[in-house]
Each structure stands twice: as structure tokens, then as C-alpha cells.
Amino acid sequence: MTTEKNQKLRALALKVREHIIRMSTDGGCFTGASLSCTDLIVYLYSEYLNISKENLDDPNRDYLFLSKGHDVPALYGTLVELGILEEARLKNHLKTNDHIYWHPNTNVPGIEFHSGSLGHLPAVALGVAMDCKMRKQNNKIFVITGDGELNEGSVWETMLVASAYKMNNITFVVDRNHFQANMRTEDLIPLEPLAPKFEAFGCNVKRIDGHDFVALEEAFTSLPFSDDKPNVVIVDTVRGKGLPSIEEQALRWFCNFSHDEVEQLLKELHGVEQAIITSEKLVVR
Amino acid sequence: MSAKADATIMKSYEELIKQTALNDERYVVMTAENRAIIRSLPPILKERFIDTGITEQCMIGMSAGLALRGRIPIVHALATFLTLRPFEFVRTDVGIANLPVKLSSFVPGFLSDGNGPTHQAIEDVSLMRGIPGMQVFCPASNEDMLAMLPKIWASPHPSYVRINTRPTDYKHDTNFEIGKAEVVSKGKDLTFLVYGMLFDQVREAKEILEKQGLDVGLINMRSLKPVDEAAILEAAKYSKRLVTVEDHFKTGGLYTIVGEVFLKNRVMADVMPLALDERWYRPGLLSEVLEYEGFTGAKIAERAMNHELV
Numbered sequence: 001m002t003t004e005k006n007q008k009l010r011a012l013a014l015k016v017r018e019h020i021i022r023m024s025t026d027g028g029c030f031t032g033a034s035l036s037c038t039d040l041i042v043y044l045y046s047e048y049l050n051i052s053k054e055n056l057d058d059p060n061r062d063y064l065f066l067s068k069g070h071d072v073p074a075l076y077g078t079l080v081e082l083g084i085l086e087e088a089r090l091k092n093h094l095k096t097n098d099h100i101y102w103h104p105n106t107n108v109p110g111i112e113f114h115s116g117s118l119g120h121l122p123a124v125a126l127g128v129a130m131d132c133k134m135r136k137q138n139n140k141i142f143v144i145t146g147d148g149e150l151n152e153g154s155v156w157e158t159m160l161v162a163s164a165y166k167m168n169n170i171t172f173v174v175d176r177n178h179f180q181a182n183m184r185t186e187d188l189i190p191l192e193p194l195a196p197k198f199e200a201f202g203c204n205v206k207r208i209d210g211h212d213f214v215a216l217e218e219a220f221t222s223l224p225f226s227d228d229k230p231n232v233v234i235v236d237t238v239r240g241k242g243l244p245s246i247e248e249q250a251l252r253w254f255c256n257f258s259h260d261e262v263e264q265l266l267k268e269l270h271g272v273e274q275a276i277i278t279s280e281k282l283v284v285r
Numbered sequence: 286m287s288a289k290a291d292a293t294i295m296k297s298y299e300e301l302i303k304q305t306a307l308n309d310e311r312y313v314v315m316t317a318e319n320r321a322i323i324r325s326l327p328p329i330l331k332e333r334f335i336d337t338g339i340t341e342q343c344m345i346g347m348s349a350g351l352a353l354r355g356r357i358p359i360v361h362a363l364a365t366f367l368t369l370r371p372f373e374f375v376r377t378d379v380g381i382a383n384l385p386v387k388l389s390s391f392v393p394g395f396l397s398d399g400n401g402p403t404h405q406a407i408e409d410v411s412l413m414r415g416i417p418g419m420q421v422f423c424p425a426s427n428e429d430m431l432a433m434l435p436k437i438w439a440s441p442h443p444s445y446v447r448i449n450t451r452p453t454d455y456k457h458d459t460n461f462e463i464g465k466a467e468v469v470s471k472g473k474d475l476t477f478l479v480y481g482m483l484f485d486q487v488r489e490a491k492e493i494l495e496k497q498g499l500d501v502g503l504i505n506m507r508s509l510k511p512v513d514e515a516a517i518l519e520a521a522k523y524s525k526r527l528v529t530v531e532d533h534f535k536t537g538g539l540y541t542i543v544g545e546v547f548l549k550n551r552v553m554a555d556v557m558p559l560a561l562d563e564r565w566y567r568p569g570l571l572s573e574v575l576e577y578e579g580f581t582g583a584k585i586a587e588r589a590m591n592h593e594l595v
Contacts (some may be wrong), residue, residue, distance in 0.1 A: 009392060059354070073587070080403070106382075112353070113349075113353065113382070114377075114381055114382070117373060117377050119342075120346055120374065120377060120378055121346070122343075122346070123342065123343040123344075123345070123346020123347050123349075123350070123374070123378075124345050124346045124347070124349045124350040124378055125350060126343070126346070126350060126354070127346065127347035127349060127350020127351040127352075127353070128350040128351070128353055128354055129350070130335065130347065130350070130351065131350070131351050131354035131355075131356055132332070132354070133332075134332050154342040154343060154346065154374070156338075157340035157342055157343035158343045158346070159344050160338065160339075160340065160343075161337045161340055161347070162336065166336070
């Protein structure tokens with residue numbers, strides 16, 4: 001990857017993170033989980049997947065399904081930056097005159113399917129992948145799951161079936177930010193060793209740094225990893241990435257900052273100075 | 286091809302599904318390893334026959350994905366494992382998106398006879414009708430079902446059908462319409478409202494009561510959602526008493542539906558439920574179950590007359 005491209009991606013990701021921070025007030029959102037997958041989503045939409053404002057209804061487009069739906073602010077921000085979603089609509093966050101809320105829904109252009117309940121979209125995406133295969137189309141089908149989401153049995157049912165049907169046109173990306181809602185995954189339901197679990201289910205697995213655009217490009221441009229197995233990419237990430245004030249803090253899952261905190265955090269994002277955050281922790285959502 | 290034409294040609298569920306899928310590429314057949322009545326289909330439908338193994342959640346999620354791409358999945362599993370195990374997937378993936386996924390449930394109600402309570406789908410109507418947009422159908426026999434399915438599958442809505450392959454000597458009206466009941470007869474003394482395999486038991490009950498000199502009505506409530514409100518209201522006007530008969534919990538099924546129709550229309554009527562009240566049924570061969578639980582023709586007739594109305 002050229003330095004220019006890397007810088008362009010970083011700049012784009014920074015803008016998306018700004019959108020996420022601005023959505024983390026007046027009701028708030030799942031800030032930490034959105035920040036962890038921002039680089040991944042930015043890379044996939046802007047560089048890799050064949051998805052654009054012009055081809056949203058084209059059956060030959062690629063598909064991305066956001067199964068860990070609570071990170072949708074990262075997707076809203078990316079869709080805005082790519083011109084698929086009008087920026088003004090972000091101001092309608094949590095307003096009933098629009099459909100911009102805590103989980104994805106198809107009233108937002110670019111969103112393929114609703115989610116929110118964990119463990120659903122791997123199977124939905126597999127259905128799409130199977131149809132694309134039947135029609136001998138070359139669409140790439142992507143699903144982003146959380147790591148806590150891997151607690152759900154339906155994810156593993158889907159791995160079994162995807163593997164049985166040798167679905168190499170589907171890629172399951174795990175945003176491995178090492179946290180589920182309020183706990184470190186390894187302190188609650190340990191997932192490691194994670195890659196061998198997917199391998200044992202018949203998938204090809206790569207594990208990379210999810211904040212490194214070079215690594216993301218290397219992994220995704222080598223897809224499919226084989227002719228006869230589903231692909232899994234585990235991206236190691238940091239929950240809250242970009243905001244040291246909330247990074248890797250178990251209790252900063254759902255964030256509803258004050259307007260002043262938002263301004264401070266925007267400065268923190270740009271490396272000016274660290275914010276002082278006093279708003280409520282461990283919000284029930 | 287009209288529903289009537291289909292029904293006269295097709296002799297079996299398997300034949301109907303085969304012809305439907307061969308005539309229309311949109312149809313795919315899915316099963317969570319329940320192949321008994323669709324066993325000949327894999328080599329015929331090839332990749333459009335999708336067996337996901339014993340993974341009901343995954344199967345329902347996949348059916349939604351296939352429907353997103355324009356397919357019409359006809360999805361099979363035992364009734365409990367089609368409705369209960371993946372309930373949230375049906376509600377969330379199929380229901381919220383209102384996708385044309387066609388659920389075909391095997392051995393619903395009393396038809397799971399000897400399996401025991403794990404396999405007794407006797408809350409399926411209640412659960413499925415609770416999902417916005419989901420249509421619910423319970424054919425009275427194999428013939429009734431074959432007349433109904435073409436229109437159900439052609440509808441743009443998701444649906445749940447209690448599969449019933451039992452033969453009958455009754456000639457059903459094959460002009461099935463979604464939302465319409467089959468009014469077999471009107472009766473001044475009482476009217477039976479029934480769905481599914483108990484239809485033939487109720488026919489026997491009706492004959493017994495008619496021999497006793499009673500004027501007995503009978504309605505095949507094969508479309509439970511949408512339901513035929515007019516047929517229910519007409520029966521209430523015409524008959525002194527209505528008797529709902531169902532292999533389902535008393536809560537949430539036909540008795541509840543009839544109650545909702547009366548409340549909505551401000552009608553007061555005498556309605557007796559013959560259903561399973563807050564308990565599972567005693568497992569055994571179907572004939573044993575019907576006898577034990579009081580759902581043979583004779584028992585239904587007896588209970589319909591002996592019930593003390595409150």
C-alpha cells in the first residue's frame with residue numbers, strides 16, 4: 001500500500017470517528033464498539049467492496065452485513081463520507097422523524113439488513129452467499145461479527161453449514177476488541193484460542209491487526225483463501241480506539257457524553273489533549 | 286395455473302412442491318434434516334434443495350438471506366423445532382423484513398402422537414400469529430392442504446402451515462381463498478369451529494349429534510390468520526352455541542381468535558373451547574391420544590352437549 005493511500009484511509013477513518021463521537025451525546029450510542037471496527041469498515045467500503053451509491057440495488061454488488069449491529073455509528077459515518085447517506089440525517093440520531101438509531105435498519109441506504117440481536121446475520125449472509133453461488137455470480141459476501149457475539153450458538157451452526165457447503169464466497173470478519181458488553185471476553189466466556197476454533201469448524205482463518213490498513217489490505221486482497229472453505233478474518237482491535245479516555249475500559253460500553261465532553265473528545269481524537277470524562281458509566285441499554 | 290387446477294393434478298405434497306419449484310426458479314426447498322415427505326426432491330431440485338442439518342436457527346436465517354435475493358424458500362422442520370427453537374429468527378429475520386418465507390411444519394398438534402411433550406407443537410398457532418405479517422393456515426386433510434398451498438406459496442407474505450397429509454373421504458371446497466373459512470354447514474343448535482386434523486373427528490361428532498335431532502353447523506377454519514371474521518360472526522348469529530375444537534393450548538389459538546373477533550365487534554356469544562388447558566397431552570398412538578384427551582368424534586359430541594355454560 002502506498003503512503004498516500006494509507007494517509008487517505010487514516011484521514012477517512014478520522015472523519016468517521018468524529019461522526020461517532022458526535023453521535024455519543026443526546027442519548028448516546030455504543031461508542032467503544034463503533035470505534036474498534038471503524039478502520040475495518042472504512043477499508044472495506046472505500047477500498048475493497050463493490051458497493052457504491054450507484055449500485056445499491058445491483059444484484060452483482062458485494063454485500064456487507066453488520067451482525068454486531070450496535071457498532072452502526074461506524075457504518076453511518078462511513079456511508080456519509082462515501083456519499084451514500086446524507087450527512088444531515090445524522091442530526092436525526094434517535095429522533096422518530098428518521099431511522100437513525102442504535103441498530104442498523106434498511107431505511108438507511110447502504111444497509112442490507114437489520115440487526116441488533118446477536119448471532120443472526122452470519123446465517124442471513126450465508127443465505128445470500130448461497131444464492132449468489134447458485135446464480136454463478138462472483139459477489140463477495142461479508143459479515144462483521146463481534147467477539148462477544150461468538151457466544152451465540154447460531155454463529156457456530158452457521159460455520160458448520162457454510163463449511164459443509166464449501167462456501168468460499170463468504171467472509172466472516174470478527175471484530176476482536178476483547179470485550180463483550182461490560183466484561184473482557186477472557187474474564188467471562190474465554191474465546192482463545194480463537195483461530196483454531198474456526199479452523200476446526202472447517203474455515204480458513206487469518207488473524208491481523210484491525211487498525212493496520214496494510215494488514216487489512218493484505219488479508220482481504222488474498223481472498224478467497226481457498227476454493228472450498230469459508231473465510232474467517234479475525235481483526236484484533238481496541239475497543240474505543242482513538243480515544244485513550246475510554247480505550248479498553250470495561251464500563252465504557254454505551255456512552256452518553258455531555259456536549260462539553262464531546263468537544264473535549266474531538267480534541268483528544270486529534271491528539272490535542274486528553275479529555276476529562278465524568279458522565280455516567282455502565283449505562284443500561 | 287390456478288389453485289384448483291393444481292389441486293386436481295397433484296396427489297401429494299411432494300409432487301406439488303416439485304412441480305411448483307420446477308415451474309418457478311424462485312422456489313427453494315429447505316429442511317433441517319426432515320426429509321420424510323420430500324425425500325425424492327434432492328436429485329430433482331439439485332442445489333435448490335438445501336438441507337442444513339439440525340440447525341433450525343441457521344436455516345431460518347439463511348431462508349431470510351435467500352428471500353432477500355428474490356427466492357421463495359419453503360422451509361421444513363418438525364413443528365416445535367420450526368416455531369420454538371428458532372422463534373426469534375422467524376420473528377426477527379423473516380417477520381421484521383416481511384419476507385416471503387414459507388414455513389411447513391411437520392407433525393403439529395396431536396400428529397406428534399407418541400413423541401411426548403418436547404415435540405408437541407400446541408402453541409404454534411399462538412406464536413406464529415403473533416408475528417406481524419405472518420399468515421397462519423391449518424389444512425383439514427391432505428386434499429385440503431393441496432388445494433390451499435398454491436395460493437399460500439404465491440402470496441408475498443411469510444406463512445406458517447401445519448402440514449397435514451392425512452387422507453379423508455370428505456370432498457373439500459378446493460376454491461380456497463386466503464382469509465376465508467370453509468363453511469360446511471349451518472346449524473341452529475350449535476356450530477363447530479375447527480381446524481386441522483380434528484376436522485374429520487368433528488364431522489363424526491356432528492353426525493352423532495344430528496342423529497340426536499340437533500341442527501349442527503361445521504366450519505373448517507383453515508385460514509387462521511387472516512381469519513374469516515364474517516363466517517365467525519354469522520355462525521354466532523345463527524347458532525345458540527359455538528364450540529371451538531383445536532389440538533392447541535386454549536390460550537392463543539382459535540378460542541382466543543374467536544374471542545378477539547367478538548370483542549372487536551361487540552358481540553356476546555356462548556363459546557365452548559375444546560382445547561388443551563394449561564397442560565401437554567398424554568403421549569401415545571394418535572388413536573389413543575384422541576380417546577384419552579377426549580377428541581374422538583364420540584367424545585367431542587359428548588363434551589359439546591355436557592358442558593355447563595358459565
